[in-house]
Amino acid sequence: MSNLDLVFGALADGTRRAMLARLGEGETTVNALVALTRHKQPTVSKHLKVLERAGLVMRTPKAQYRMVQLNPVPLQEAELWIKRYASLYTDSFDRLDHLLQDERQNSPIEEQL
Amino acid sequence: MNTDQYTFEREFSASRERIWRAWSTLSDLAQWWGPSGCTVFGKSLEFRAGGFFHYAMSFGEEPPVWGRFNYLSIVEPNQIAWLNSFSNESCGISRAPFSDLCPLEIHNLATFTDLGDRTKLVLRAEPFGATEAEIEFFKELCETGSLEQGLAGTFDKLDRFLLDRR
DSSP: OOHHHHHHHHHTOHHHHHHHHHHTTOOEEHHHHHHHHTOOHHHHHHHHHHHHHTTSEEEEEETTEEEEEEOOHHHHHHHHHHHHHHTHHHHHHHHHHHHHHHHHHHOTTSOOO | OOTTOEEEEEEESSOHHHHHHHHHOHHHHHHHOSOTTOEEEEEEEOOSTTOEEEEEEEOTTSOOEEEEEEEEEEETTTEEEEEEEEEOTTSOEEOOSSOTTSOSEEEEEEEEEEETTEEEEEEEEEEESOOHHHHHHHHHHHHHHHOSSHHHHHHHHHHHHHHHTO
């Protein structure tokens, strides 16, 4: 499995996306994520492991709390690819539309509307 | 309703004959097919059932990403069915360059309706021969393009996160 597969796999779950969204606002504690997701701590830890394996989060011991931090680099790489292909159809049809419009404007026998 | 299926509807201000030409000639196809921000080089087109449209997508300086249409059926002037996938330089099928979770092939059915000086296109797209995980990936991909949720929402938050740290 490539790293991007791990990233896409991690992103394919609503709870993990909610956790990432929260981490996007700044580092937080595991307890705060437990409160946010309303899952039990072992479930949250499992989700965190998936995110960690994909390189999306880092855990740092700070005082007596274990802080969780977002690492945006793998997300950026995934985003680049997804954003390219996500609107393939609408982007293509926009271009087709322009191609046809240019042709109408450049055609001397076309009626002026 | 089958939720793995996506339908795109669009009206074009051109005759059905003109639209058909845009879908059936190499020079036209290369001008409009493909993601925005890429230049498409149309390598070959055999516009018949069993034939292929083989093209390269270039994003700036990066090496090109190849793709292909494998035509299943063509009913002139109102319907084209094909399997779309990534490919290699020799038109052999290949996985998406970014993830093995992306379905290998997407089945597309385009139907053109003659409205006089306008033409209505209905395009239905769905993963072909995909696993459960690949179907999920395709759903996310389609929804990222249209809805403010799922991956799109995550990426919007990422963009704000990065902006805040500039």
